[in-house]
Amino acid sequence: MSLLRKPYLLATTIAVLLAVGGGLATFGVQSSVQADAQATVAPPPSPVDVATVASRQITDWHSYSGRLEAVDRVEIRPLVSGAITAVHFQDGALVNKGDPLFTIDPRPYAAALEHARARLAAAEARAAYTASDLARGERLIVDNAIARRDYEEKRNAAREAEANRLAARAALESARLDLEHTRITAPVAGKLSRAEATVGNVVAAGPGTPPLTTLVSVARMYAAFDVDEQSFLAIINGRQGEAGVPVHLGLANEDGHPRRGTVSSVDNRMDTSSGTIRVRAVFDNPDGTLLPGLYARIRLGTREPRAALLIDEKAIGTDQDKRFVLVVDEANHTVYREVTLGAAQGPLRIVEEGLREGERIVVNGLQRTRPGQTVDPRPVLMSGDPAPAPAARAAGDPDKS
Secondary structure (H helix, E strand, O other): OHHHHHHHHHHHHHHHHHHHHHHHHHHHHHHHHHHHHHHHOOOOOEEEEEEEOEEEEEOOEEEEEEEEEEOOEEEEOOOOOEEEEEEOOOOOOEEOOOOEEEEEOOHHHHHHHHHHHHHHHHHHHHHHHHHHHHHHHHHHHHOOOOOHHHHHHHHHHHHHHHHHHHHHHHHHHHHHHHHHHOEEEOOOOEEEOOOOOOOOOEEOOOOOOOOOEEEEOOOEEEEEEEEEHHHHHHHHOOOOOOOOOOEEEEEOOOOOOOEEEEEEEEOOOOEOOOOEEEEEEEEEOOOOOOOOOOEEEEEEEOOOOEEEEEEEHHHOEEEOOEEEEEEEOOOOEEEEEEOEEEEEEOOEEEEEEOOOOOOEEEEEOHHHOOOOOEEEEEEOOOOOOOOOOOOOOOOOOOOOO
């Protein structure tokens, strides 16, 4: 029996092996076909926001840092010596031109004025007498009734008396001015500092004495800043004081540059060590927030606007030291494009080279897009572009209100 069953078992084993091998081969062929079919299905295009590059009229702005300066700044010093008898203002007060600030004891100067008046009266009396005496001498000299020497003495006395009269009149005017200077008033309208001397203190006259207070004008304010040589030649040279040169100012706590002014003066020489020139612009200060010494951000604009291409900042990529954008061609393929950028214009950036008007660029989704990739462009507006007018609904539209 064992001899007869061995061929049977061998044939059965071979048949089973052939069946299993055929099944494995069929499964392998089906798996390969499915993999090839999956490989031929392309991934869907990535959706990205795309905007069209357009040309706009812009003004080129150059930014600078500066400090505010008062148009008028006065150190109030006494012109006569004496004791302060009154202080007529509060520290930090706003005053008009001519408002009283301090009073110095006027009594010594009032007495000096009366003394000067008395001396003038005496001098005028002496002058009148010598003039009359000279007139008599002139009549007598005609008839040779008086010596020539006596006549010369009378004429000399009359001239001396007239000179003394003029001197007494000048002394009276000086005494009157001294009395006026005991009442110190504001020479210009503006804002005062604190009073450095109070009632009872004795002050001295002279330019070297400490000031009683300081006064700065506030109606207008200067902003002083340094401009580089190229900007000076292109924007300011020969145009200072013209309204066509725009200059704007913003304080440290303000957004943008909300205040508009004019260039008032330019220094007479370029600083060769720094390559800059000092420029001063004047700004109105109706709300009084501009104070001397404050830090100011200043923008100086070109006189004539020009056409330029502007794109969103978020559309710009960085490749080491290069800047690039992804341009979407007619086949919706992205193309790497290196660009040369200019100054910022709000949320946009000027493109000097690398783009043409009418081209489409990726403005959102730049991080998930690569050059040469097929994308699904979704048109959007560039920042600052006007929104399209809403389309009119068709007649019979159920949503029509």
